[in-house]
Amino acid sequence: MSNNSENVAFYGNLYSYKLYTRPTALRMFGSKSYKKSKSSKHQENIQKMLKILALNDPLTTWSMAKIQLFEDTEAVRVKEKEYRRMLVGRRDRGKKTPGLLDIGLVVNDGIRYTKGASNLYRLSLHGVLYCLDVLDMTEKEIDIMAQKYAKVLPFVFGRWNSLKSHLGSDVHRLKVLASGTFLDNIQISKASNFPVYEILTYLNVKYQDDFETISESDLADQISCWYYTTFLLPSQLRSKKMSSVNTAKWKKIFERDLELKDWYFGFVDEAEKFYKARFTTIRKLKKI
DNA sequence: AAACTTAGAAGGCATTGCAG
DNA sequence: CTGCAATGCCTTCTAAGTTT
Secondary structure (H helix, E strand, O other), rough: OOOOOOOOOOOOOOOHHHOOOOOOOOHHOOOOOOOOOOOOHOOOOOOEEHHHOOOOOOEOOHHHHHHHOOOOHHHHHHEEEEEEEHOOOOEOOOOEOOOOOHHHHHEEEEEEEEOOOEEEEEEEEEHHHHHHHHHHOOHHHHHHHHHHHOOOOOOHHHHHHHHHHHHHHHHHHHHHHHHHHHHHHHHHHHHOOOHHHHHHHHHHHHHHHHHHOOOOOHHHHHHHHHHHHHHHOOOOOOOOOOOHHHHHHHHHHOOOOOHHHHHHHHHHHHHHHHHHHHHHHHHHHHHO
């Protein structure tokens, strides 16, 4: 039910994740989990908050603080403010320092009216990717995040359990994307017999105008399409051919899930049309 | 290399507003 | 009045040069 068509998106397509959001987030909020490498207090705070958001339904700043501090109202009061500042950034002495909302890792997910109006916050898809990339999430935490964000990324997180049962540890290829690798380089064109390179390139073309802002459902489509397409690559890029085992797994996922199948092959059709039209154009030159 | 400078971040305090 | 939320202003801290 939570929809965001009226919200202004502060994030763009996957290319802008790779080029802008991710590098900015790494610089400002840490490129490694604060548990693993020395980080500033600010980075630790941010990462802790992101994890809270990752593991819960949309929250108000107050409820975020309460998750950590339960009944200690005074402490919650202080923490809550800290959280809000991290979200909205701060404007001090004429200077604006960006917060998680400005960078696009967190989005406003509607307003709760229980007591007055209060904003609900959750991760954006960029935020989900950053968490996968940087926070040291356990298997169990990722499962919870998938469940909480199933509506936001329906074709992947909405089918997480079934994907896990079919793909095993391969489900985590999403982390490749999270780490900023889009796999649209020419090198992969020979890594598979399937037109992986062509599809991923078309995926870039289709959403190229959405660099500044993209609707969340379009971004979810872009991510999901990337996700299913990369399964057409062997796990190690060295081995040239997909094992028949992999292909079988892939078919199995689509067999029972017609909605997914229609959606994915709808995209494949689009890509095919795109390339065909272009070749038709050049063919015409031959006839002159 | 210790002492000093300084911009920006973090922390603290105050105020406002609203619902029960 | 209490619990919650939002924001501005002031002070302290920190990380980085720069000077001596």
